[in-house]
Amino acid sequence: xxRINLEHIRHAYGERPKSEADYSLKEVHHEWNDGxxxxxxxxxxxxxxxxxxxxxxxxQPSEGRILFDGRDVTQLSTQQRNIAQVFQFPVIYDTMTxxxxxxxxxxxxxxxxxxxxxxxxEIIDMIGLGGWARKTARGLTADQKQKISLGRGLVRNDVNxxxxxxxxxxxxxxxxWILRSQLKKLHRQFGFTMVYVTHDQTEALTFxxxxxxxxxxxxxxxxTPAELFERPSHTFVGYFIGSPGMNLLPATIDGNTVALGTDxxxxxxxxxxxxxxxxxxxxxxxxxRLGREGxxxxxxxxxxxxxxxxxxxxxxxxxxxxxxxxxxxxxxxPRVTFDPSAINIYADSWRVGREA
Amino acid sequence: MxxxxxxxxxxxxxxxxxxxAFSAVIPLxxxxxxxxxxxxxxxxxxxxxxxxxxxxxxxxxxxxxxxxNLLFSAIILSIEIPLxxxxxxxxxKKGIGVPVCLVLMALPLLIPWNVVGTIWQVFxxxxxxxxGFTLKALGFDYNYVNDVxxxxxxxxxxxxxxxxxxxxxxxxxxxxxxxxxxxxxxxxDGASRWAVFRYIQxxxxxxxxxxxxxxxxxxxxxxxxxPFVVTGGGPGNSTTFLSIDLVKMxxxxxxxxxxxxxxxxxxxxxxxxxxxxxxxxxxSDEQA
Ligand SMILES: Nc1ncnc2c1ncn2[C@@H]1O[C@H](COP(=O)(O)OP(=O)(O)OP(=O)(O)O)[C@@H](O)[C@H]1O
Ligand SMILES: [Mg+2]
Numbered sequence: 137x138x139r140i141n142l143e144h145i146r147h148a149y150g151e152r153p154k155s156e157a158d159y160s161l162k163e164v165h166h167e168w169n170d171g172x173x174x175x176x177x178x179x180x181x182x183x184x185x186x187x188x189x190x191x192x193x194x195x196q197p198s199e200g201r202i203l204f205d206g207r208d209v210t211q212l213s214t215q216q217r218n219i220a221q222v223f224q225f226p227v228i229y230d231t232m233t234x235x236x237x238x239x240x241x242x243x244x245x246x247x248x249x250x251x252x253x254x255x256x257x258e259i260i261d262m263i264g265l266g267g268w269a270r271k272t273a274r275g276l277t278a279d280q281k282q283k284i285s286l287g288r289g290l291v292r293n294d295v296n297x298x299x300x301x302x303x304x305x306x307x308x309x310x311x312x313w314i315l316r317s318q319l320k321k322l323h324r325q326f327g328f329t330m331v332y333v334t335h336d337q338t339e340a341l342t343f344x345x346x347x348x349x350x351x352x353x354x355x356x357x358x359x360t361p362a363e364l365f366e367r368p369s370h371t372f373v374g375y376f377i378g379s380p381g382m383n384l385l386p387a388t389i390d391g392n393t394v395a396l397g398t399d400x401x402x403x404x405x406x407x408x409x410x411x412x413x414x415x416x417x418x419x420x421x422x423x424x425r426l427g428r429e430g431x432x433x434x435x436x437x438x439x440x441x442x443x444x445x446x447x448x449x450x451x452x453x454x455x456x457x458x459x460x461x462x463x464x465x466x467x468x469x470p471r472v473t474f475d476p477s478a479i480n481i482y483a484d485s486w487r488v489g490r491e492a
Numbered sequence: 493m494x495x496x497x498x499x500x501x502x503x504x505x506x507x508x509x510x511x512x513a514f515s516a517v518i519p520l521x522x523x524x525x526x527x528x529x530x531x532x533x534x535x536x537x538x539x540x541x542x543x544x545x546x547x548x549x550x551x552x553x554x555x556x557x558x559x560x561n562l563l564f565s566a567i568i569l570s571i572e573i574p575l576x577x578x579x580x581x582x583x584x585k586k587g588i589g590v591p592v593c594l595v596l597m598a599l600p601l602l603i604p605w606n607v608v609g610t611i612w613q614v615f616x617x618x619x620x621x622x623x624g625f626t627l628k629a630l631g632f633d634y635n636y637v638n639d640v641x642x643x644x645x646x647x648x649x650x651x652x653x654x655x656x657x658x659x660x661x662x663x664x665x666x667x668x669x670x671x672x673x674x675x676x677x678x679x680x681d682g683a684s685r686w687a688v689f690r691y692i693q694x695x696x697x698x699x700x701x702x703x704x705x706x707x708x709x710x711x712x713x714x715x716x717x718x719p720f721v722v723t724g725g726g727p728g729n730s731t732t733f734l735s736i737d738l739v740k741m742x743x744x745x746x747x748x749x750x751x752x753x754x755x756x757x758x759x760x761x762x763x764x765x766x767x768x769x770x771x772x773x774x775x776s777d778e779q780a
């Protein structure tokens with residue numbers, strides 16, 4: 137249970153990084169609140185595992201410092217940092233029984249056997265392997281192994297933080313849901329700082345109070361699920377969060393006027409955009425209104441996804457997605473308007489706010 | 493279910509059968525043939541039944557040689573296996589050190605047996621050998637020609653020098669196949685160096701260790717060339733192993749009958765012991 141500060145962390149796997157591209161982690165500067173539940177979301181190869189390994193001390197960052205509750209731990213070993221980590225690829229000690237696997241982190245720390253037994257029994261029940269305690273771990277199925285790996289991360293309750301690296305990938309959806317709620321319960325009970333890596337945005341959005349989105353070795357946004365949805369601070373977040381992702385339309389900005397092809401939209405503020413920057417307008421499909429007024433679009437395709445319809449259309453020569461309610465009509469001469477409060481302006485992929 | 497049986501495929505194994513017949517079965521049967529007959533020369537043979545076997549099994553000479561073999565194998569196994577593991581554990585896992593170490597390790601394995609024997613025979617001589625001379629100069633009373641202990645010591649050191657690399661290379665192959673994630677998990681779980689060895693490295697090396705153990709056992713149990721070159725079986729009979737005795741009997745004394753019986757017994761012992769080791773060492777696998 138600790139507040140974790142990452143101060144200007146950069147990491148390159150190679151010996152002598154020459155350019156920015158050699159860094160797998162480019163400048164991460166961020167505070168993880170004590171007792172916070174964070175989801176770390178991002179595409180493959182964006183540096184999620186690297187970041188976790190740096191926090192747990194398995195990896196020494198090339199640059200920067202790590203503080204736990206204000207204390208510099210950059211040089212401390214994994215053991216001294218007292219962090220639990222569940223790995224992306226489940227690791228089990230296959231000559232040991234399921235019980236001994238779970239007891240291993242406790243016994244290594246000389247926890248009295250009575251406490252070991254209490255904790256292990258609790259965790260075994262939680263991950264639903266009660267009947268398997270005395271079995272050797274070797275013969276287990278992939279999802280059972282993943283549960284053991286998860287259980288070993290949860291068995292200690294004095295840790296500073298627990299880092300989960302996609303811990304439930306091969307677990308079936310129902311069990312996944314159960315385990316996730318168990319995790320939340322443990323979180324409320326013990327108040328660990330938790331970081332949960334996932335590819336799956338529903339998982340991220342349901343698990344965490346704060347979602348951290350990473351892209352190309354950087355943290356591009358940290359926010360509540362609602363913030364990520366309404367105000368994506370990077371075009372990647374707009375594209376990655378939500379389904380379908382945010383529409384991005386090339387735009388020219390002049391004062392408070394946004395020109396999209398031949399159409400123009402007037403904003404109630406003037407985004408400050410450096411000259412020469414690539415400017416785009418972002419609007420979520422949910423906030424595009426399809427009707428008889430506004431700007432012309434050409435509808436190409438309509439996908440029915442149950443309670444809603446997704447209209448794939450062409451606007452000013454660019455594809456655009458529109459979410460329509462189930463009984464929504466497509467007029468003969470379809471036109472669109474954008475909900476003014478849902479418009480975001482991006483310059484070189486980063487959002488330009490009202491304030492800036 | 494209807495099946496058509498086509499036995500023509502059996503002809504495919506014919507070449508292999510012939511090869512095995514000429515290279516193994518026929519020579520072996522010749523030995524069996526000798527072992528149940530007696531001869532007084534002139535190519536005249538008489539049926540001797542199990543006489544030779546009984547005689548061999550009742551001779552002290554056989555049991556003493558067998559004892560020496562077992563002792564020798566036990567000693568070199570108990571040195572080479574732990575030493576091999578230890579060296580493999582300390583070999584670099586990446587970088588320029590890897591090929592350097594691998595080549596250094598492979599060197600002794602590339603030297604022919606009799607050359608190894610010759611090297612040590614010269615190396616250990618007190619008059620001109622570097623080792624023998626140095627030991628003597630340092631005040632040690634070392635002489636493998638006269639002293640039983642020194643003769644054994646020389647043979648053992650020689651075998652360790654020659655063959656530990658094999659164990660090292662096999663163990664190393666097992667070690668490098670362990671994914672990095674295991675070591676990371678061990679760190680997170682606070683495992684000690686010993687626990688990492690006991691629960692991660694040893695289980696992964698188990699299979700290669702079994703192979704190393706069997707290879708080294710069979711090979712050391714059949715040891716012939718090196719003691720023959722270095723000590724010639726002496727001083728006295730102190731380094732006369734079964735193989736050396738066998739050759740003395742068969743070629744030195746031309747006792748083909750007893751020698752054949754002895755080689756069959758020798759063969760069966762190796763087969764039996766290897767089978768026992770294999771069964772014992774793999775039995776824990778099947779419990780899982
Ligand atoms: N041991 C390593 N040596 C060299 N490069 C590495 C190493 N581990 C990761 N990388 C590189 O660093 C970058 C970030 O990798 P990382 O494993 O942190 O991504 P990730 O976000 O966890 O991806 P995934 O979702 O696929 O697990 C990738 O480009 C990867 O190729
Ligand atoms: Mg990863």
